[in-house]
Each structure stands twice: as structure tokens, then as C-alpha cells.
Amino acid sequence: MKELVAIVTGASQGIGRATAVRLAKDFDGIALAARNGEALKEVAAKVRSSGADPLTFSLDLRERESAEILVKKTLDRFGRIDAC
Secondary structure, three states: OOOOEEEEEOOOOHHHHHHHHHHOOOOOEEEEEEOOHHHHHHHHHHHHHOOOEEEEEEOOOOOHHHHHHHHHHHHHHHOOOOEO
């Protein structure tokens, strides 16, 4: 079976949060990125309860190295990225 993996930025609130929870119904792994680590824990629990495996990143994507970390660690964990 093909596992689908998505990266969702701004995942701690608003549209990013709603997108992460919705994608969890169709994707196997969801990488969640936002600056608010505490709120990401709540989103990760919702993603998990919808059937996807969450991977959280509390970081600021305005910093170049943050984007590199997000992509590298997502690939390390899931082996692919299908949507972002």
C-alpha cells in the first residue's frame, strides 16, 4: 500500500489546523509545523485520532534552516512527501 505524506505549515491554528485535521483522513503521515508548540500538541492528537501519524515541528519557517529541518526530518521519518 502506498503511504501518503503531507506537510502542513501554520498548523497550530486557523486554516493550517483545519487543513491538517482534514488531510489526516486521507493521508497516512502529516508533518505539522508552527511556532506554537503547545497548540501543535493538540493538533497532533486530533490528527492521530483521525488515523494519521503526526510529526510535529515547533519552528519558525522565516528562518531558512527551519525549512531544511522540516523537509529532512519528514523524509527521514516517512521516506516521502506527497503534498505541502
